[in-house]
Amino acid sequence: MKTETKCVQGGYRPKNGEPRQIPIIQSTTFKYETSEAMGKLFDLEAAGYFYSRLQNPTCDTVAAKICELEGGTAAMLTGSGQAANFFAIFNIASCGDHVVSSSTIYGGTFNLFAVTMKRMGIDFTFVSPDCTEEELHAAFRPNTKAVFGETLANPALTVLDIEKFAKVAHEHGCPLIIDNTFPTPVGCRPFEWGADIVTHSTTKYLDGHGSAVGGCLVDSGRFDWTKYPDRYPGLCTPDESYHGVTYTERFGLAGAYITKATVQLMRDLGCVQSPQSAYLLGLGIESLHVRMKKHCENAQAVAEFLQNHEKIGWITYCGLPGDSGYELAKKYMPNGSCGVISFGVKGGRSAAEAFMKNLKLISIATHVADARSCCLHPASSTHRQLSEEELAAAGVSSDLVRLSCGIEDAEDIIEDLAQALAAI
Numbered sequence: 001m002k003t004e005t006k007c008v009q010g011g012y013r014p015k016n017g018e019p020r021q022i023p024i025i026q027s028t029t030f031k032y033e034t035s036e037a038m039g040k041l042f043d044l045e046a047a048g049y050f051y052s053r054l055q056n057p058t059c060d061t062v063a064a065k066i067c068e069l070e071g072g073t074a075a076m077l078t079g080s081g082q083a084a085n086f087f088a089i090f091n092i093a094s095c096g097d098h099v100v101s102s103s104t105i106y107g108g109t110f111n112l113f114a115v116t117m118k119r120m121g122i123d124f125t126f127v128s129p130d131c132t133e134e135e136l137h138a139a140f141r142p143n144t145k146a147v148f149g150e151t152l153a154n155p156a157l158t159v160l161d162i163e164k165f166a167k168v169a170h171e172h173g174c175p176l177i178i179d180n181t182f183p184t185p186v187g188c189r190p191f192e193w194g195a196d197i198v199t200h201s202t203t204k205y206l207d208g209h210g211s212a213v214g215g216c217l218v219d220s221g222r223f224d225w226t227k228y229p230d231r232y233p234g235l236c237t238p239d240e241s242y243h244g245v246t247y248t249e250r251f252g253l254a255g256a257y258i259t260k261a262t263v264q265l266m267r268d269l270g271c272v273q274s275p276q277s278a279y280l281l282g283l284g285i286e287s288l289h290v291r292m293k294k295h296c297e298n299a300q301a302v303a304e305f306l307q308n309h310e311k312i313g314w315i316t317y318c319g320l321p322g323d324s325g326y327e328l329a330k331k332y333m334p335n336g337s338c339g340v341i342s343f344g345v346k347g348g349r350s351a352a353e354a355f356m357k358n359l360k361l362i363s364i365a366t367h368v369a370d371a372r373s374c375c376l377h378p379a380s381s382t383h384r385q386l387s388e389e390e391l392a393a394a395g396v397s398s399d400l401v402r403l404s405c406g407i408e409d410a411e412d413i414i415e416d417l418a419q420a421l422a423a424i
């Protein structure tokens with residue numbers, strides 16, 4: 001099936017007489033005839049549902065849709081994008097370990113890595129996405145467990161050279177984890193370029209309507225953990241909390257990583273997505289391919305308008321020839337990137353704030369990738385906790401305005417921008 005068809009029909013194939021739409025299994029628990037049957041589930045000897053903190057059929061059905069879209073072998077939903085990125089790394093790294101990450105990443109992820117996970121004893125080295133292979137090599141240590149980056153960074157909009165990062169990661173025997181939130185699998189499928197694990201904040205375009213917070217983790221099944229048993233003991237040696245199951249032996253490369261994340265991390269940390277939210281997510285994805293096309297068309301028209309406006313100091317949108325991400329975007333996202341644009345209003349922070357106050361159709365919201373156009377000033381909101389130095393490394397200047405073009409008529413969005421700029 002093509003991507004468009006997977007958006008509509010992926011993950012769920014009802015049999016004769018079954019519901020056409022994904023059923024919402026709003027149940028915490030599942031009934032069994034004997035304790036013995038249930039015991040087998042607890043020992044991972046049989047597959048099945050017993051408690052929705054670990055697995056729920058609605059969530060699994062929607063995860064399967066995203067898995068098909070990304071071309072992976074296994075996937076799971078999480079309660080948020082933050083939980084997905086935390087799980088992606090914590091599943092293979094623990095106290096005393098080290099991770100290499102691109103510096104232009106989402107502010108919340110930066111905080112998770114640089115502050116919270118650091119407190120858990122995991123060290124991060126941040127590298128510029130534009131670094132040379134030599135600079136990237138130099139960031140590795142003997143205890144490095146993974147490399148992380150965003151296909152299209154939020155909000156810096158830098159495009160990651162996925163092949164370059166995958167090549168160097170693999171030379172060090174580490175997987176590449178890619179947060180593919182902004183382009184979605186409609187715009188880019190990182191596994192096709194060598195990435196090993198993909199994460200999503202499904203809160204954004206996948207849901208697409210600003211209705212449910214959620215995340216997803218997808219495994220390509222291609223990273224061979226068993227080549228490095230000392231580096232990945234959690235996947236390659238027995239888990240005593242399951243009577244000595246070795247994940248790579250029992251579930252193979254296709255299932256080991258996601259099974260471990262489900263039965264260990266989800267069991268113990270419980271960052272689940274609710275079946276209701278998963279249902280809304282599944283419904284959103286059915287129109288993802290139609291929406292992404294419109295988001296990209298609108299963003300292109302808006303970017304071209306802003307580019308020539310006398311009150312705009314600079315603009316970043318990888319669909320504009322001459323943009324630093326233009327060539328990479330042509331390679332990794334030939335059918336369009338996303339609907340988010342960042343730009344600076346001449347006059348800096350105060351001009352940006354005055355401009356935003358004048359907007360009528362475009363709302364100020366701590367959100368992106370919504371059907372409705374919205375905008376944000378990251379330096380005073382999502383990236384507020386970062387120092388000037390960290391802001392610069394994250395690619396967020398203090399005048400940066402992040403505009404998320406919705407799927408309204410492009411002329412209406414442009415008219416709103418024009419009147420707000422005219423008023424300052």
Ligand SMILES: *Cc1c(COP(=O)(O)O)cnc(C)c1O
Pocket residue numbers: 080081082083085106108109150153154179181182200201202203204213214215
């Ligand atoms: C929003 C976002 C996150 C965090 O996701 P939540 O669903 O808000 O927890 C992570 N990565 C990127 C690229 C994001 O845009």
